[in-house]
Amino acid sequence: MELTSSTERGVPIVTVQEQRIDAAAALAFKDRVRDVTEGGQDTVLLDLNHVVFIDSSGLGAIVASMKILSPKRRLVLAGLTPAVDKVFRLTRMDSVFGVFATVEAALNELQE
Amino acid sequence: MELTSSTERGVPIVTVQEQRIDAAAALAFKDRVRDVTEGGQDTVLLDLNHVVFIDSSGLGAIVASMKILSPKRRLVLAGLTPAVDKVFRLTRMDSVFGVFATVEAALNELQE
Amino acid sequence: MGRRPPLPLFSISLLGVEDAVREGIAQTLAWLTPLELSEDETNTVQLVLAEALNNVVEHALAGTGGQTTVEIRGHHGASGLDLCIVDKGIAMPDGVVPRLPAPDVTVDVADLPDGGFGWFLIHTLAQDVTYVRRGKHNYLTLRLAVAL
Amino acid sequence: MGRRPPLPLFSISLLGVEDAVREGIAQTLAWLTPLELSEDETNTVQLVLAEALNNVVEHALAGTGGQTTVEIRGHHGASGLDLCIVDKGIAMPDGVVPRLPAPDVTVDVADLPDGGFGWFLIHTLAQDVTYVRRGKHNYLTLRLAVAL
Numbered sequence: 001m002e003l004t005s006s007t008e009r010g011v012p013i014v015t016v017q018e019q020r021i022d023a024a025a026a027l028a029f030k031d032r033v034r035d036v037t038e039g040g041q042d043t044v045l046l047d048l049n050h051v052v053f054i055d056s057s058g059l060g061a062i063v064a065s066m067k068i069l070s071p072k073r074r075l076v077l078a079g080l081t082p083a084v085d086k087v088f089r090l091t092r093m094d095s096v097f098g099v100f101a102t103v104e105a106a107l108n109e110l111q112e
Numbered sequence: 113m114e115l116t117s118s119t120e121r122g123v124p125i126v127t128v129q130e131q132r133i134d135a136a137a138a139l140a141f142k143d144r145v146r147d148v149t150e151g152g153q154d155t156v157l158l159d160l161n162h163v164v165f166i167d168s169s170g171l172g173a174i175v176a177s178m179k180i181l182s183p184k185r186r187l188v189l190a191g192l193t194p195a196v197d198k199v200f201r202l203t204r205m206d207s208v209f210g211v212f213a214t215v216e217a218a219l220n221e222l223q224e
Numbered sequence: 225m226g227r228r229p230p231l232p233l234f235s236i237s238l239l240g241v242e243d244a245v246r247e248g249i250a251q252t253l254a255w256l257t258p259l260e261l262s263e264d265e266t267n268t269v270q271l272v273l274a275e276a277l278n279n280v281v282e283h284a285l286a287g288t289g290g291q292t293t294v295e296i297r298g299h300h301g302a303s304g305l306d307l308c309i310v311d312k313g314i315a316m317p318d319g320v321v322p323r324l325p326a327p328d329v330t331v332d333v334a335d336l337p338d339g340g341f342g343w344f345l346i347h348t349l350a351q352d353v354t355y356v357r358r359g360k361h362n363y364l365t366l367r368l369a370v371a372l
Numbered sequence: 373m374g375r376r377p378p379l380p381l382f383s384i385s386l387l388g389v390e391d392a393v394r395e396g397i398a399q400t401l402a403w404l405t406p407l408e409l410s411e412d413e414t415n416t417v418q419l420v421l422a423e424a425l426n427n428v429v430e431h432a433l434a435g436t437g438g439q440t441t442v443e444i445r446g447h448h449g450a451s452g453l454d455l456c457i458v459d460k461g462i463a464m465p466d467g468v469v470p471r472l473p474a475p476d477v478t479v480d481v482a483d484l485p486d487g488g489f490g491w492f493l494i495h496t497l498a499q500d501v502t503y504v505r506r507g508k509h510n511y512l513t514l515r516l517a518v519a520l
């Protein structure tokens with residue numbers, strides 16, 4: 001599970017460098033998010049724009065990551081491709097996360 | 113391939129004592145008919161009333177038996193069950209053989 | 225389509241020899257029990273399967289002497305019963321389903337055909353016959369208008 | 373239904389472990405190429421298969437550690453795409469398809485569900501879901517309204 005982390009305009013961004021977050025990837029995803037976000041304070045932006053497929057295990061791993069960060073930090077999402085967006089909408093998890101169309105839109109909201 | 117032979121009102125009857133004349137049975141059928149009809153002179157009545165399934169290989173074996181008997185002897189059929197009758201009709205072989213509904217009907221026609 | 229218990233996509237494996245065909249047909253019929261086929265429908269299934277399987281054993285797998293298996297797969301739906309026969313034998317001539325007419329029977333007894341009716345019966349009894357080769361496998365699909 | 377090249381009744385075998393699911397889905401999609409599914413249809417196939425296969429691996433085959441295989445069988449016809457998943461694992465609870473509602477997400481973050489959406493997604497995306505147990509096998513059939 002390849003994840004990269006960066007900081008733009010003061011916002012920590014975690015970018016998933018894989019096409020799939022499925023059952024086989026879920027555990028590694030959760031561990032990697034925990035690793036790359038360790039020690040920070042701010043809201044984390046998860047950039048999903050490379051992800052073209054997610055199943056309920058992948059969704060669960062993202063939810064679990066949010067729960068690990070909370071209550072101190074928020075996890076918000078950007079760059080949901082249609083297939084990923086669909087899973088969030090069907091399960092109503094889109095109402096739980098802050099979801100932004102693009103990283104740019106998320107940064108505009110989160111900075112300052 | 114169990115066949116029995118008998119003579120009724122002077123007519124040699126070969127009765128197939130099996131439910132199927134299919135590819136696996138075709139060769140044995142042909143051989144057995146040849147064996148039980150060997151040496152005779154008269155028209156042979158093949159009683160198919162126990163046969164509930166026939167495929168094109170079984171049909172071929174019956175045709176082959178008729179060809180072995182000819183030109184001296186005829187082969188006529190009786191007791192075709194619906195599935196057997198259908199194969200004879202579809203292939204138009206019903207026009208080639210004398211086909212009787214029952215052994216009784218065939219005997220009425222063949223004796224004298 | 226009436227409310228019948230659903231039929232799963234079933235599959236039966238048989239040895240690619242003449243003597244295994246009968247058992248393959250019997251196993252197929254066992255899967256079809258929930259469809260409550262009429263006697264005529266049952267005969268159609270048996271006859272089409274017998275002809276197709278005999279062809280596979282005699283032609284596609286000729287000379288392999290039973291080292292290879294044949295699969296019968298079945299699916300029932302709104303458009304009837306689809307049976308698919310899968311083998312690892314040689315491909316169909318020209319890669320297409322043979323469309324052979326019924327041999328002529330208006331001939332002298334000595335010239336009567338004792339074979340060659342297989343494809344004619346299949347085409348007569350099946351709604352639709354399709355063939356594809358994929359990799360080293362032949363897939364012959366027979367759509368039967370039964371249990372509609 | 374448009375005139376598409378016919379799809380044979382295909383079958384794919386995969387090891388009954390989590391890591392094999394992805395490859396099983398990929399092989400299924402390869403078979404479906406002739407159907408020219410839209411992106412959304414392709415995602416429906418992937419998602420339904422993933423959920424169903426994950427369930428088999430995690431529940432029906434729990435603890436078998438990959439000594440057993442799972443089959444994905446597929447059929448396309450006038451009523452859509454039927455996918456049938458066959459495994460030799462334990463039967464469904466009560467012998468029926470679980471019909472679990474979506475977990476509630478209007479809760480505190482700490483109580484959010486990170487699982488339990490599998491059957492909900494399957495029932496939402498599939499037209500029809502049927503289950504039968506025959507012998508030692510489970511047959512789960514998923515009818516998808518794609519390539520209609």
Ligand SMILES: Nc1ncnc2c1ncn2[C@@H]1O[C@H](COP(=O)(O)OP(=O)(O)O)[C@@H](O)[C@H]1O
Pocket residue numbers: 168279280282283284314315316317322324339340341342343344
């Ligand atoms: N599965 C097959 N694979 C390759 N060739 C086949 C196959 N089926 C039939 N053929 C060819 O088609 C011919 C006619 O087949 P068919 O009508 O079934 O007659 P027959 O009863 O003599 O086999 C065969 O003789 C063979 O050359």
Ligand SMILES: Nc1ncnc2c1ncn2[C@@H]1O[C@H](COP(=O)(O)OP(=O)(O)O)[C@@H](O)[C@H]1O
Pocket residue numbers: 056427428430431432462463464465470472487488489490491492
């Ligand atoms: N194939 C199966 N065989 C046996 N039990 C199953 C199967 N699939 C699901 N279950 C049961 O149904 C429950 C809910 O399944 P599901 O909605 O997919 O949630 P989860 O994502 O937690 O697996 C499982 O926890 C399990 O008890």
